[in-house]
Amino acid sequence: MPNVQSHISPSPEAQAVTLPADSVDSLATAVPGHEPRFATSFPDSSGNSLTIVRPHCAPVMTEPQSTITATPRHISPLSDNGSMLLVLAVIFISTVSYRKGYKYVADFFHNITSVRERTNLFEDHTVKETQIMTALTANTCIFEAILLYIAFGHFFPSATPAATPVTGFVFALSALTGLYHIAMLALCWLLGFIFSDKASTGLWLDGVKASSSMLGVLLAPITFAILIFPSFTSTGLFLAISLYFLARLIVIYKAFRIFFNNLQSSLYFILYLCSVEIVPVILSLAGAMNLCRILQVGL
Numbered sequence: 001m002p003n004v005q006s007h008i009s010p011s012p013e014a015q016a017v018t019l020p021a022d023s024v025d026s027l028a029t030a031v032p033g034h035e036p037r038f039a040t041s042f043p044d045s046s047g048n049s050l051t052i053v054r055p056h057c058a059p060v061m062t063e064p065q066s067t068i069t070a071t072p073r074h075i076s077p078l079s080d081n082g083s084m085l086l087v088l089a090v091i092f093i094s095t096v097s098y099r100k101g102y103k104y105v106a107d108f109f110h111n112i113t114s115v116r117e118r119t120n121l122f123e124d125h126t127v128k129e130t131q132i133m134t135a136l137t138a139n140t141c142i143f144e145a146i147l148l149y150i151a152f153g154h155f156f157p158s159a160t161p162a163a164t165p166v167t168g169f170v171f172a173l174s175a176l177t178g179l180y181h182i183a184m185l186a187l188c189w190l191l192g193f194i195f196s197d198k199a200s201t202g203l204w205l206d207g208v209k210a211s212s213s214m215l216g217v218l219l220a221p222i223t224f225a226i227l228i229f230p231s232f233t234s235t236g237l238f239l240a241i242s243l244y245f246l247a248r249l250i251v252i253y254k255a256f257r258i259f260f261n262n263l264q265s266s267l268y269f270i271l272y273l274c275s276v277e278i279v280p281v282i283l284s285l286a287g288a289m290n291l292c293r294i295l296q297v298g299l
Contacts, residue, residue: 075153075166076166076227076230077150077166077170077227078227078228080165080166080167082165082167082170082171083166083167083170086142086167086170086171086174087142087143087146090135090138090139090142091139093135093138094132094135094136094139097131098132100131100132101130101132102132103129104132104133105132107210108213108214111209112207112211112214112250112251113207113250133209133213136213136214136216136217137181137209137213137216138178139217139220140181140212140213140215140216140219141174141177141181142170142174142216143219143220143223144174144177144216144219145169145170145171145172145174145176145177146170147222147226147240148173148177148288149169149170149173150226150227150237151237152288152289152292154233154234162295162296163295163296163297168295169295172291172295173288173291176287176288176291177284180280180284183280184208184212184276184280185205185208185209187275187280188201188205188208188276191271191275192204192205195259196258200258200259203254203258204254204255204258204259207250207251207254207255208251211247211248211250211251212247214247215243215244218243219240222236222239222240222243223236223240248277252273252277255269255272256269259272
């Protein structure tokens with residue numbers, strides 16, 4: 001039987017893939033018929049709209065063409081929880097006390113202007129009226145403290161950042177203004193005790209207390225207007241200072257009507273103006289500014 005396998009010829013496909021023994025080495029050393037398009041990496045532009053940037057060529061930061069200055073944060077007692085809690089507390093106490101001591105509020109104008117002596121001068125001030133008077137005076141002290149804090153920031157805008165929070169400023173300045181009003185009452189009582197009688201001193205003290213109480217009621221809307229509208233600061237501070245001097249002029253006018261009886265009383269009146277109306281105010285303002293500076297840099 002003839003050998004069948006010897007007569008079978010390989011197919012064309014088989015012939016195409018048939019390689020010599022050293023074909024592996026030949027492929028490894030063969031030179032390609034054309035150069036590769038991207039030998040090392042893709043170029044920056046691959047021929048379309050997509051731009052490929054190599055990581056080592058990417059910019060770290062791009063500066064904008066026009067820089068905009070950041071707006072500094074405006075620190076105000078309006079955004080301070082402690083200050084607003086103190087304001088709401090004194091307003092609440094004043095409102096509750098008004099229901100029982102409304103007679104004191106109704107007699108504001110009489111206590112400020114009247115110089116008529118009454119036999120029951122020291123008997124018609126009840127505990128309820130003393131409570132509303134104390135609450136309104138505390139209201140005055142707190143609003144004066146907030147205005148002093150605003151004035152410090154307004155007149156010294158280049159001061160260093162505060163080391164004490166706004167609550168610390170308001171509490172410290174409130175204590176200072178409270179001491180100022182107590183010292184004023186003590187000075188008035190001392191001068192009346194030395195140079196006048198008990199009834200006249202009582203009339204004078206009524207005017208001092210009433211003016212201090214009413215001042216806080218008038219300062220409240222100005223203070224809130226400054227806190228809500230910072231552009232109103234200059235005008236608001238001017239109005240607040242004017243109201244303070246108006247309140248003191250009313251007290252001076254009543255003292256003049258009570259104690260100025262003859263030309264010889266002018267010496268006592270000048271002494272009163274220097275010891276009560278000029279020196280304490282200057283010392284208190286200087287103390288408030290120094291206290292703000294101390295709190296500004298930290299205790």
